[in-house]
Amino acid sequence: MKQKLQNLRVMAARHSKKLAATAVAGTAVVSGQAMADLPAGATAAFSEVAGMGTALAAAAWPVVTVIMAGLIGISLFKKFISRAS
Known part of the structure; x- marks a missing residue:
């Protein structure tokens, strides 16, 4: 049982080292691409x-506000009606 646990720990350590190396390599590639100059048109x-x-987004906020107020109003109305009856 201890041997199996030790084997699992070794495998997990290998996996985490590979994952860390992949993350470092990916970060280096992405940061290199991010530093490239974009054309003025882009x-x-x-x-x-x-x-x-x-x-x-600015045009959508009034619509979202009205919808949310309506939904909250309907929920409160249902709640008050169910308590009244």
Whole structure:
């Protein structure tokens, strides 16, 4: 039993070392790609998309607020009706 436990610990240690090495290698690759300069057109396009996303999120908040208020109102109404009867 102790031998099996020791074998499992050794296997887990190997697996964690491989996983750590993979994570370090992946981080190095991603950080190298992130440091690359983007063309001006791509930067402008990303800025435009971010601006549109912000505008859409701002337009959605009033709708979300009305829906949530309605759902809360319906829940409270149901609760009061069930207690009254």
